[in-house]
Amino acid sequence: MAASDPVLWLLLTTGACNLRCSYCGGSFESRVVPYKTTYDLSKLRKLMEDDPEPTVIFYGGEPLLNPKFVMEAMNSLPAVRWGVQTNGFFVDLLPDEYWNRMSVALLSIDGRREVTDANRGKGVYDRVMRSLSKLRRFPLKIIARMAVTRLTDIYVDVTHLLNSGFDQVHWQLDVIWSEKWDVWSWAETSYLPGVRRLVELFVNELERGRVLGLIPVLGVLSAHFFEPYRASPCGAGYRSVAVSSDGRVLACPIAVREKWAVLGHIETGFKLMEPELPEPCNSCEYRRYCGGRCLYALRENYWGKDAEKVDEITKETIKSILSIIPKAEALMERGIIDREALRYDPILDSTEVIP
Numbered sequence: 485m486a487a488s489d490p491v492l493w494l495l496l497t498t499g500a501c502n503l504r505c506s507y508c509g510g511s512f513e514s515r516v517v518p519y520k521t522t523y524d525l526s527k528l529r530k531l532m533e534d535d536p537e538p539t540v541i542f543y544g545g546e547p548l549l550n551p552k553f554v555m556e557a558m559n560s561l562p563a564v565r566w567g568v569q570t571n572g573f574f575v576d577l578l579p580d581e582y583w584n585r586m587s588v589a590l591l592s593i594d595g596r597r598e599v600t601d602a603n604r605g606k607g608v609y610d611r612v613m614r615s616l617s618k619l620r621r622f623p624l625k626i627i628a629r630m631a632v633t634r635l636t637d638i639y640v641d642v643t644h645l646l647n648s649g650f651d652q653v654h655w656q657l658d659v660i661w662s663e664k665w666d667v668w669s670w671a672e673t674s675y676l677p678g679v680r681r682l683v684e685l686f687v688n689e690l691e692r693g694r695v696l697g698l699i700p701v702l703g704v705l706s707a708h709f710f711e712p713y714r715a716s717p718c719g720a721g722y723r724s725v726a727v728s729s730d731g732r733v734l735a736c737p738i739a740v741r742e743k744w745a746v747l748g749h750i751e752t753g754f755k756l757m758e759p760e761l762p763e764p765c766n767s768c769e770y771r772r773y774c775g776g777r778c779l780y781a782l783r784e785n786y787w788g789k790d791a792e793k794v795d796e797i798t799k800e801t802i803k804s805i806l807s808i809i810p811k812a813e814a815l816m817e818r819g820i821i822d823r824e825a826l827r828y829d830p831i832l833d834s835t836e837v838i839p
């Protein structure tokens with residue numbers, strides 16, 4: 485690892501999860517991702533010493549099913565920023581002093597109660613909302629992390645979460661794990677018109693001097709006004725690594741079975757990947773904003789030819805966001821918006837930018 489590159493370290497505290505969401509399937513098998521960490525934290529600490537500004541985000545399974553490891557890691561690793569991606573069921577298992585040190589919590593919730601509970605299980609929405617209200621007592625940013633399915637009305641669900649007290653909202657399309665579905669018809673009639681309305685809402689708020697917490701919009705604008713993405717915006721393999729509970733260092737936290745994703749091991753060290761993009765991404769006009777979207781999807785290509793439909797959705801989403809750049813520039817010139825307010829680095833929050 486080059487000493488000058490700050491890295492996002494996603495630490496899988498366990499492969500177990502208490503839920504079985506419709507698009508995910510729940511826990512990893514314990515022989516693939518053990519349910520307790522099996523490596524020596526001091527070895528991880530040693531590797532992290534080369535990183536000038538490590539960000540550590542706890543991940544799983546459900547990371548708070550192993551609060552002991554979270555506490556041990558926070559007591560011994562040299563991170564400058566801490567966070568957690570959680571389903572919100574076990575926030576009480578982590579003592580307040582640790583929540584006080586967290587910078588960001590990503591709570592999984594899909595929007596309105598009926599959408600969230602249909603995807604994730606009955607009662608999940610209320611449970612997450614209770615956790616949100618508890619976590620509001622601490623000085624951390626809280627991001628709603630949505631999975632978007634055909635049940636989603638993207639405008640209604642995203643605005644519902646923003647109005648419910650989340651600081652920011654990020655979403656990802658259900659286009660990797662599930663059986664193929666007619667994503668394009670749904671996108672044309674429901675999703676893309678909703679995305680355009682969200683972009684309009686974003687620019688209306690910008691005119692009032694406010695930056696709405698829509699992470700896909702912020703992430704694309706940031707790549708326009710500041711640094712482009714060299715590859716997947718999540719940083720998979722070149723700016724972020726996932727440490728599995730067995731000590732393997734992986735390029736992506738869901739690629740726990742794939743050989744291409746293994747970068748090394750806590751015991752022996754690891755090497756970051758070069759941020760390379762295959763065709764058609766390499767010569768795509770949206771490359772700067774998209775970075776090939778998701779490395780896992782590019783490598784595994786579960787959807788085969790139908791992945792092109794997802795690509796069309798990505799391009800239409802980026803186009804609609806880019807359409808507000810002239811307005812944003814005019815607002816900067818008039819001093820209504822500070823250019824820096826549009827800077828967004830997904831590595832600091834463990835988000836993917838492109839849905």
Ligand code: SF4
Binds near residue numbers: 765799
């Ligand atoms: S829009 Fe599609 S082709 Fe272009 S960089 Fe993204 S994933 Fe690749």
Ligand code: SF4
Binds near residue numbers: 720737
């Ligand atoms: S966006 Fe894709 S490559 Fe990046 S962390 Fe998620 S699944 Fe892995």
